[in-house]
Amino acid sequence: RESDPSAAEMDSRGTGLEMLFANEPERHPSLRVRAARPCNAEAAPESLLPYVTPNELFFVRNHLPVPVIDADTFELAVEGPGIPDDFRVSVTDLKTKFPPTSVMVTLQCAGNRRAEMHAVKPVKGLQWESGAVSNAVWTGVRLRDLLAAAGYTLPDLSSAELPDGVAHVHFDGAEGYGASIPAEKALDPRGDVLIAYEMNGEPIPRDHGFPLRAVVPGHVAARSVKWLSRIALSDDESPSHWQQRDYKGFSPSATLETSDYSRAQSIQELPVQSAIVFPRPGDAVVPDKDGCVPVRGYAVSGGGRAIYRVDVSPDGGKSWIDADIVRAPDQPYGRHWAWTQWEARVPVAAAISASLSPSAAAGSSAASDAEPVGKITLVCKAVDSSYNSQPETFEGIYNVRGVLVGAWSR
């Protein structure tokens, strides 16, 4: 198989490449670092509780060193039919010559929850738990407005057909990363694709793409290219390694050797996902007088699909209750780009009792006054607005790169 040109393995090589990382930004100590160089760090469970994730707590997923960019001189190149060859736009132009648009978008790594799949059967990749996801308000210029200003003739939206010759929009990052998205998404006014310059009302922090980031709502975060330096309209997908030889899904039987990247399709929209955030696995919980404990988590789907329901089980999936869900208001149908948070008061008393064998329970109460300690398996699963459900286990969706890890959260 091909070598991976990303710096993901630089750490272990120990060849002095550390100098490339001399200019990394400072990071919040609560971030849970899964790889130091390049920085890959997930949001702590506590950081997943605010509906909008503060910038410094937002998960960091970098493929290469963070570039040092002077926003005053930085220019974004735009290439495509009708666009002059040397077209460039400055950050100031983007901020002053276009109407600003703000969109709340949850970004999730393709490998979020990979560690859970790895625990079932080993996969290759960063050992993300369930914190490779965060939610922010992004402000910037609509991609279609920029393309029109650059000279590209936008397709007639009242026609059902896209014009020939542009099927993908490429995004290149100043640090060397690249990706593309389908033109249908890029050019759709309701696709809400932004060239963002602010994150939660502040200039985008260096770790998240300063000064410019493509933000592609409803798609895997890998398409929301940071340090955006070039946009290109094309017939084909990006030739980037990460578009061609990474971020694709394979069958459970494909190995690193047999995975045929030329046959598999790029991950764009993500499937339905949810996770329990609290309590954490192994946490001791004490039921209230009604025998219930509070359980909290998030759920999110791709393609702007809303979360319709989150089911939570106290007994490994034998019984379920509907969680109460919270989501940002004013998300139109088909444009639910922000995650859903949920909370349930889960009746656990029966499951705890059932987990105590009669003899164990009797022995415990006979031997001491301490409450018996039962062990239960909390589960959550979400349903999105296409009524897609999460698969039960990791075996059926196993893939050796450990992406698309959307099995029930236990």
Added chain:
Amino acid sequence: RESDPSAAEMDSRGTGLEMLFANEPERHPSLRVRAARPCNAEAAPESLLPYVTPNELFFVRNHLPVPVIDADTFELAVEGPGIPDDFRVSVTDLKTKFPPTSVMVTLQCAGNRRAEMHAVKPVKGLQWESGAVSNAVWTGVRLRDLLAAAGYTLPDLSSAELPDGVAHVHFDGAEGYGASIPAEKALDPRGDVLIAYEMNGEPIPRDHGFPLRAVVPGHVAARSVKWLSRIALSDDESPSHWQQRDYKGFSPSATLETSDYSRAQSIQELPVQSAIVFPRPGDAVVPDKDGCVPVRGYAVSGGGRAIYRVDVSPDGGKSWIDADIVRAPDQPYGRHWAWTQWEARVPVAAAISASLSPSAAAGSSAASDAEPVGKITLVCKAVDSSYNSQPETFEGIYNVRGVLVGAWSR
């Protein structure tokens, strides 16, 4: 719980309501009738093999008796802001005053494969096997063109916002059925919603909506209203029983009594689905010299999402091979309204051997010259273009009405 105003239970009442069914059309004998009055009949397995289903083999799902309609005098009412109160359009007008559009659309009943769920745990509803799905080319008028001609001011597509006051489009059938779809879908030129008057190049047969049917690609067939007699733009969903008190999804723990229809969301886009069509359960298959048998089936997802992969297993899900998939060409990204058919040569020899215990195999070959007969479990599961996967079992998606039955096909 409320009584069901549909005629689904008329058969068993035996109260002379048969006279309502005096004018039913003749039906092809290959259709597998699940309820006689109203007619609910699925396509035979053989009928699922042509990519385009012949009209007479297309599954029939009627909620009420088939109305007798004179197309020469029939008129479709259209109601909404800007539309004159008495606006009507004739079938001839639709055929002659608007450009015809043809779209290939697979329609699937919400309860397709319900019998498989019922076998795991009983559900209420028609006992569909995997033939409540078919594929046809529908020709008619784009809904948005009709609405514009009627006087409705179409929303500015270059704006990200829909105008206030129209959130749903209602469809009423001449026989009494009704449903609605979100305005975003109805008004999207790339949503391809049609007011159809032809099915596979012929006038729509009576069982399928003669003379007019709303065809809503990518949505549950229950929204593609037959014998379409009224279209209405509205703030709210259709008040119809079938929109309000049917065709919604519930958690596995909800009962007929506790299902809260006011809280649950209507089924619109369907989740990813697939089924093995041949061999049938219990069929004897003889492996070829390479130890393989051919396995065929279909896969389809909602919302225009393409099928990216179909995995087929000879051993109940322990190993998988990629099926070869066939789909209609020229379906743009996000508009894969037609199903995928697939075929795989599945290596079954090892699974057959494994199913024979050593003693059984030895006994068999000692006792006779007959080949030992093994029993294997073929499985298929599909992945769509949002990388949604089918859940493994029916337990996790169980719902007492038996809709959204998309577990692995075994």
